[in-house]
Amino acid sequence: MAGPRDAAVTVVGGGAIGTAVAYFLASEGWEDVQLLEAGLVGGGTSSQAAGFVGQARPTVERARLAMASAKEYATFERRTGYPTDWREVGAVRIAMSETAEAELRVIAETARVTGLPVEFLSPEEVRRIYPVIERTSDIRIALWSPTDGYLQPTSLVNAYTQAARDLGVTFASHAPVLGIDVEHGAVTGLVTPQGRFATEMVVNAAGPWAGALARLVGIEMPVVPVLHEYFVTEPAPGWDASLPCLRIPEIQTYARGEMGCMLCGGFENKGTSLDPTEVRIGDALAVDPNWDVLGSFVSQLERFVPDATDLGVSTVFRGWPGFTPDGRFIVGPVSGLRGFVMAAGCNAHGVSGSAGIAMHLVESLLGDPSPYVRSLSPDRFLPRAWEWSQVRRQAQAVYENYYPMPQTAAS
Structure with a gap:
């Protein structure tokens, strides 16, 4: 890879969102684009993602974003020659109660409006589609989404990178941004360990480090x-790669097959967050596995898969996705600071929604974005009228309520 250079557009962050932004900008005609990554491209939070791509959502806007992303992944190799390892295996979402069934019916109605194929399943039909589920007594109803699937995050980032490079984008690893030059209300350059370079636009796709990058231009972004x-x-046995994705919101657990093994995770009721004001560009956000949390996921899954707790653990994945206090992405230019653009606050949708987020970013730069894209603007947090202690609690609550009921669903 080349080193940092002068460029018209500089994308900062080499995860799924950053590489997607670089690719979509170049494919839409932006020239002289570079991407800078503090570590290795694809080596941050995206490398720790589970790769689920679910399209059935409580709101029309989020469903359309997810559908656009899934379409990109399904056709990317045919269009560019680079595989994302997309598998359209479908997804089963289980409801255990009347309240959860009501949520599924809201999601199904949204799917009808957006044209996404879904159907309801009885417990017996769930057992047929998902043979490793041997206990169905807790299943009230389930929603089947046949065009859902999953991909390998590393393959996706590699595909974006190669396709963007074919369009002229350059990439530099081990190039953390240490400073951003601003003159007369506009971005004019940036500083890395390799030197100072001119640039007219910085796209902040730095994931959990997005807040630290924003502080370099004197603003606070609640990521x-x-x-x-x-x-x-x-x-x-039974957990092969063709098995559908499984989500059980009431026990906050998900699972799927992974090369003949079981992949299992979830969203615990008491999350762990970092103080964003103490995160610095290039910080290694390492942590030991929390076996109590991981054990709770598999013990809950045992209600449906009796031998789940008998399986030995091979690998634990840990990442730090950036969450926002309102559960919405932060996408678009910052008013009053020409050339500084946000593409962050993925709320654990960075891999699954990367294509749609990148499309929204391009739309935000064209001057006439849709009302939904405008609602994602970083300007909603400016000027700052919030406290870090408050937004940290709110953002962590978004994680803890990742599987929301209709009345609390984030848009």
Whole structure:
């Protein structure tokens, strides 16, 4: 990879969102684009993602974003020659109560409006589609989304990178941004360990480090790193790669097959977040596995898969996706600071929604974005009228209520 250079557009952050932004900007005609990554491209939070791509959402806007992303992943290799390892295996979402069934019916109605194929399943039909589920007594109803699937995050980032490079984008690893030059209300350059370079636009796609990058231009963006963990077991009979994705919101657990093993994770009721004001560009956000949390996911899954707790753990994955206090992405230019653009606050949708988020960012730069894209603007947090202690609690609550009921669903 080349080193940093003078460029018209500089994307900061080499995860799924950053590489997607670089690719979509170049494919829409932006020229002289570079991407800078503090570590290795694809080596941050995106490398720790589970790769689920769910399209059935409580709101039309989020459903359309997810559908656009899934379409990109399904056709990306045919259009560019680079595989994302997309698998359209479908997804089963289980409701255990009347309240959860009501949520599924809201989601199904949204799917009808957006044209997404879904259907309801009885407990017996769930057992047929998902053979490793042997206990169905807790299943009230389930929603089947046949065009959902999953991909390998590393493959996705590699595909974006190669396709963007074909369009002229350059990439530099081990190039943390240490400073951003601003003159007369506009971005004019940036500083890395390799030197100072001119640039007219900086796109902040720095994931959990997005808040630290924003502080380099004197603004605060409420992006809160929240720990998310899942694990992959040793080889497990029945958990092959063609098994559908499984979500059980009431026990906050998900699972799927992973190369003949079980992948299992979830969203615990008491999350772990970092103080965003103490996160610095290039900080290694390492943490030991929380076996109590991981054990709770698999013990809950045992209500449906009796032998789940008998499977040995092979690998634990831990990442720090950036969450926002209102559960919405932060996408678009910052008013009053020409050339500084946000593409962060993925709320654990950085891999699954990267294509749609990048499309929204391009739309935000064209001058006439839709009302939904305007609602994602970083300007909603400026000028700052909030306290870090408050937004940290709110962002962590978004994580803890990741599987929301209709009345609390984040848009």
